Amino acid sequence: MKIEVYLDTQTEPYTTFEPPESFRLDTTVLDDGEHTIRFKAIDTDGTIGLREVKFSVHNGPNISVHGLRDDDQLFGEVSILANAYSSKIGDIFEPMRIETPNPIPTWAWVLVLVVFSWSMWYLGTEYREHQANLSAPAASASVAAKTTSADSPAATGASWQALGKQVYENNCASCHQANGSGLAGLFPPLVANPSVLADDASEHLSTILNGAHGKIIQGISYPAPMPPFGSQLSDEEIAAVANHERTSWGNGAKTVTADEVTVLRK
Ligand code: HEC
Numbered sequence: 001m002k003i004e005v006y007l008d009t010q011t012e013p014y015t016t017f018e019p020p021e022s023f024r025l026d027t028t029v030l031d032d033g034e035h036t037i038r039f040k041a042i043d044t045d046g047t048i049g050l051r052e053v054k055f056s057v058h059n060g061p062n063i064s065v066h067g068l069r070d071d072d073q074l075f076g077e078v079s080i081l082a083n084a085y086s087s088k089i090g091d092i093f094e095p096m097r098i099e100t101p102n103p104i105p106t107w108a109w110v111l112v113l114v115v116f117s118w119s120m121w122y123l124g125t126e127y128r129e130h131q132a133n134l135s136a137p138a139a140s141a142s143v144a145a146k147t148t149s150a151d152s153p154a155a156t157g158a159s160w161q162a163l164g165k166q167v168y169e170n171n172c173a174s175c176h177q178a179n180g181s182g183l184a185g186l187f188p189p190l191v192a193n194p195s196v197l198a199d200d201a202s203e204h205l206s207t208i209l210n211g212a213h214g215k216i217i218q219g220i221s222y223p224a225p226m227p228p229f230g231s232q233l234s235d236e237e238i239a240a241v242a243n244h245e246r247t248s249w250g251n252g253a254k255t256v257t258a259d260e261v262t263v264l265r266k
Helices: 106-149 153-171 202-210 235-247 258-265
Strands: 002-007 015-017 033-042 048-057 062-066 081-085
Touching: 153 235, 202 235, 202 258, 235 258
Parallel strands: none
Antiparallel strands: 002 015, 002 033, 033 048, 062 081
């Protein structure tokens, strides 16, 4: 019995031996790629057995390609990254050499973009809220500054008008009526009332501060007293309600300030 070994299409045997025996196949003399090794066993009586084994050889450097795969459809210009790395028997493993610079995948870019744009949006809304918080008190402060600095009646009016109307409706209208006409014989009218129209507002203001009783008002005396409001209303509220009376229902008297009320309180 003997075995003949053939490589690929060679007709001369690569080696011949009596089985069982091992032999060395030197692949470095072979091209990289697919190969076939054929074993032919010849028995003593001449009968022949055949066995084929396919194998592939890879002694050359490895090649990696990025940006191009089998059956890809290409158009225009395409950037393709190719790297080759080799390792010889006995080489020390060096990770640097086999690490192909891998392009960052698209999904990673998308993720980075999403996170970035979300954080910008978040910062934007936070900042806007912060700005709104900052500017709100500043805006009202500047309005207040304008009203105190300007002397025109319209400008000064803006600060007390709403307050004066509200204080009047809450505290005075039940007796003096919303239109200031009062109730005949019970509560004096404030429309065209000399005390309300007087240039010197001190009587008007002290009546609101301290109340009044038994006055003869335009020839009429009233049985019920006017209650004092000094303890319930602030100087600002008293000035505002006085100004409301001094400028409403056709009244056109000089307006007063909270400071005048402060002085009268003492
Ligand atoms: C409970 C009813 C009542 C209420 C509420 C009331 N008043 Fe009077 N008011 C009177 C009466 C009564 C008189 C007359 C007092 C008198 O006889 O001296 C009067 C008089 C006055 C006078 C003086 C008029 C004058 O000619 O001297 C003024 C000003 C006045 N009230 C303003 C107010 C204001 C401002 C309020 C609200 C903050 C108010 N009153 C709330 C009943 C009331």
